[in-house]
Amino acid sequence: xxxxxxxxxxxxxxxxxxxxxxxxxxxxxxxxxxxxxxxxxxxxxxxxxxxxxxxxxxxxxxxxxxxxxxxxxxxxxxxxxxxxxxxxxxxxxxxxxxxxxxxxxxxxxxxxxxxxxxxxxxxxxxxxxxxxxxxxxxxxxxxxxxxxxxxxxxxxxxxxxxxxxxxxxxxxxxxxxxxxxxxxxxxxxxxxxxxxxxxxxxxxxxxxxxxxxxxxxxxxxxxxxxxxxxxxxxxxxxxxxxxxxxxxxxxxxx
Amino acid sequence: xxxxxxxxxxxxxxxxxxxxxxxxxxxxxxxxxxxxxxxxxxxxxxxxxxxxxxxxxxxxxxxxxxxxxxxxxxxxxxxxxxxxxxxxxxxxxxxxxxxxxxxxxxxxxxxxxxxxxxxxxxxxxxxxxxxxxxxxxxxxxxxxxxxxxxxxxxxxxxxxxxxxxxxxxxxxxxxxxxxxxxxxxxxxxxxxxxxxxxxxxxxxxxxxxxxxxxxxxxxxxxxxxxxxxxxxxxxxxxxxxxxxxxxxxxxxxxxxxxxxxxxxxxxxxxxxxxxxxxxxxxxxxxxxxxxxxxxxxxxxxxxxxxxxxxxxxxxxxxxxxxxxxxxxxxxxxxxxxxxxxxxxxxxxxxxxxxxxxxxxxxxxxxxxxxxxxxxxxxxxxxxxxxxxxxxxxxxxxxxxxxxxxxxxxxxxxxxxxxxxxxxxxxxxxxxxxxxxxxx
Numbered sequence: 001x002x003x004x005x006x007x008x009x010x011x012x013x014x015x016x017x018x019x020x021x022x023x024x025x026x027x028x029x030x031x032x033x034x035x036x037x038x039x040x041x042x043x044x045x046x047x048x049x050x051x052x053x054x055x056x057x058x059x060x061x062x063x064x065x066x067x068x069x070x071x072x073x074x075x076x077x078x079x080x081x082x083x084x085x086x087x088x089x090x091x092x093x094x095x096x097x098x099x100x101x102x103x104x105x106x107x108x109x110x111x112x113x114x115x116x117x118x119x120x121x122x123x124x125x126x127x128x129x130x131x132x133x134x135x136x137x138x139x140x141x142x143x144x145x146x147x148x149x150x151x152x153x154x155x156x157x158x159x160x161x162x163x164x165x166x167x168x169x170x171x172x173x174x175x176x177x178x179x180x181x182x183x184x185x186x187x188x189x190x191x192x193x194x195x196x197x198x199x200x201x202x203x204x205x206x207x208x209x210x211x212x213x214x215x216x217x218x219x220x221x222x223x224x225x226x227x228x229x230x231x232x233x234x235x236x237x238x239x240x241x242x243x244x245x246x247x248x249x250x251x252x253x254x
Numbered sequence: 255x256x257x258x259x260x261x262x263x264x265x266x267x268x269x270x271x272x273x274x275x276x277x278x279x280x281x282x283x284x285x286x287x288x289x290x291x292x293x294x295x296x297x298x299x300x301x302x303x304x305x306x307x308x309x310x311x312x313x314x315x316x317x318x319x320x321x322x323x324x325x326x327x328x329x330x331x332x333x334x335x336x337x338x339x340x341x342x343x344x345x346x347x348x349x350x351x352x353x354x355x356x357x358x359x360x361x362x363x364x365x366x367x368x369x370x371x372x373x374x375x376x377x378x379x380x381x382x383x384x385x386x387x388x389x390x391x392x393x394x395x396x397x398x399x400x401x402x403x404x405x406x407x408x409x410x411x412x413x414x415x416x417x418x419x420x421x422x423x424x425x426x427x428x429x430x431x432x433x434x435x436x437x438x439x440x441x442x443x444x445x446x447x448x449x450x451x452x453x454x455x456x457x458x459x460x461x462x463x464x465x466x467x468x469x470x471x472x473x474x475x476x477x478x479x480x481x482x483x484x485x486x487x488x489x490x491x492x493x494x495x496x497x498x499x500x501x502x503x504x505x506x507x508x509x510x511x512x513x514x515x516x517x518x519x520x521x522x523x524x525x526x527x528x529x530x531x532x533x534x535x536x537x538x539x540x541x542x543x544x545x546x547x548x549x550x551x552x553x554x555x556x557x558x559x560x561x562x563x564x565x566x567x568x569x570x571x572x573x574x575x576x577x578x579x580x581x582x583x584x585x586x587x588x589x590x591x592x593x594x595x596x597x598x599x600x601x602x603x604x605x606x607x608x609x610x611x612x613x614x615x616x617x618x619x620x621x622x623x624x625x626x627x628x629x630x631x632x633x634x635x636x637x638x639x640x641x642x643x644x645x646x647x648x649x650x651x652x653x654x655x656x657x658x659x660x661x662x663x664x665x666x667x668x669x670x671x672x673x674x675x676x677x678x679x680x681x682x683x684x685x686x687x688x689x690x691x692x693x
Contacts, residue, residue: 004624004683005676006329010488013324016335079335086331089355112286112330112357191330192286 024057034062040098078106109188158230201229274302276610277403310408315431320526322482326617399605406574417548426569444569457538470513614675
């Protein structure tokens with residue numbers, strides 16, 4: 001597909017839709033680029049609002065999380081991300097989690113981000129599906145027939161997440177996977193050549209270690225690893241560790 | 255902006271002339287490839303033609319886009335999807351201001367500074383003389399390359415009509431709002447988008463309106479059903495089908511005295527105005543032929559009729575002007591028409607380029623964006639790998655003119671830079687693939 005001749009976007013632009021954006025701004029504007037978080041399948045901006053947004057703002061970066069339109073395909077979700085990014089006063093850093101990383105990867109082909117971070121990225125749906133079948137067969141098989149994907153606490157969270165907390169999060173996470181969020185289609189070349197970081201946990205039961213390595217290699221690097229954590233790095237008790245490492249990386253790259 | 259009296263030699267920096275839409279995208283894309291950029295803007299703000307505060311801005315109070323958002327916005331910085339399909343000019347300015355702010359472009363723009371001369375310094379570099387528009391200081395800087403983005407809609411062209419007219423004659427560039435039309439008899443000369451827009455405003459406000467066109471045009475609507483017409487036109491399908499769709503959508507106004515077009519659609523710059531046909535049919539606009547001469551209070555038409563307007567508005571276009579450099583640098587002929595590869599690259603000067611000097615059948619910003627991406631990559635290659643650069647140059651010189659320039663057009667100044675935006679972008683894409691890997 002040509003990135004220059006965009007007949008589909010010219011003839012059938014993505015229609016506008018409501019997009020929920022949660023923001024936390026630093027007390028003083030230090031001219032730092034805003035961070036825009038993009039959630040993956042089954043959760044919304046709230047997952048970042050829990051700990052990360054406040055922490056990021058306290059470290060001097062404007063922090064925003066967008067929940068792309070419900071039921072949108074990959075094209076519509078990437079459109080939502082680019083729309084929100086372009087509405088920010090400065091060139092934004094895009095940070096996607098899970099299938100949200102795939103949305104970010106797609107958005108990077110359309111918007112020259114200041115930098116991008118793919119956290120526990122589901123870029124290759126087949127690897128994620130294999131991992132899900134291994135760790136949670138009963139919850140995954142119905143989804144193959146178009147049913148609801150049921151996660152288990154053991155699948156999504158690391159061992160150090162208290163059971164009741166994990167159960168509370170699970171309540172809010174639910175997803176009916178869309179085929180195109182999982183496809184293996186080529187990811188576009190990021191426009192403007194932004195630095196891209198891949199972060200994740202070797203103990204993530206959704207994104208296997210090999211998938212992290214492949215994702216990082218795709219963007220010319222090695223993954224930043226946080227052993228012992230589960231898939232939802234932003235909801236674990238040690239949530240500060242990965243986000244601090246990401247911000248340190250960002251300060252070095254800017 | 256800091257005020258350094260003399261920076262002298264700016265090393266590998268690129269000079270961009272003008273901070274309108276084309277200049278802004280040139281700064282952004284050059285910066286993205288790592289170039290240092292100094293942009294000089296004679297006004298004190300960005301936006302060029304789209305900034306109604308600028309004395310050279312051609313927009314009037316009622317100006318709206320004639321191309322819809324997806325075909326108008328920069329490809330990497332969309333307009334808000336909640337905006338109307340055809341935004342008002344004030345929104346276009348807001349968009350350009352946000353683009354400049356978002357990418358931090360103002361840090362590289364010197365406002366109130368006018369480039370008065372660009373002279374080759376030998377070895378491919380350029381001596382640029384800049385004057386402060388407020389009077390006083392002048393300085394000369396040396397740059398590795400010059401990108402001209404001074405626009406081509408600011409120097410009005412008026413028709414030479416013999417005789418004397420006792421009424422008032424203004425160029426469309428000086429038409430700002432409909433108050434001066436109120437209760438007057440108005441003759442609008444020119445069948446382009448501006449002429450049609452003003453004729454419609456006159457129909458809403460003036461006592462009587464004549465619209466003089468030299469030839470027939472295709473008047474396209476803004477909408478087909480509930481979709482913007484240009485979006486419908488870009489639905490998948492062969493070119494003949496798209497042309498048939500357009501022919502069917504365009505208004506046939508011969509019953510109301512408008513000459514039938516003698517050329518195929520898109521052999522002249524497309525006119526998009528859904529209201530003009532309505533006002534012709536209502537009798538509020540009277541179509542008249544070309545003007546032959548003025549005679550006191552009267553205007554004589556080529557069919558011998560005499561009409562007596564109070565006000566004549568000539569919407570007869572603009573000429574490109576590059577007063578700050580020797581014409582041969584851009585191969586400018588005696589009529590003032592530059593001859594540039596892809597309407598961008600100076601043929602004999604690899605470090606001199608023009609961005610935004612095209613007339614596409616869609617919005618200009620996307621073309622200016624991709625032009626400046628190509629210019630930035632070309633300049634980078636030229637600076638780092640001269641051997642590969644001359645190979646690309648050889649390949650480019652083989653490119654047939656007809657592949658990117660619309661050759662079958664009505665032969666007027668209006669159509670010097672007319673391109674089919676799809677053919678044109680396809681060509682720029684193939685140039686970019688020749689420049690692949692340039693970082």
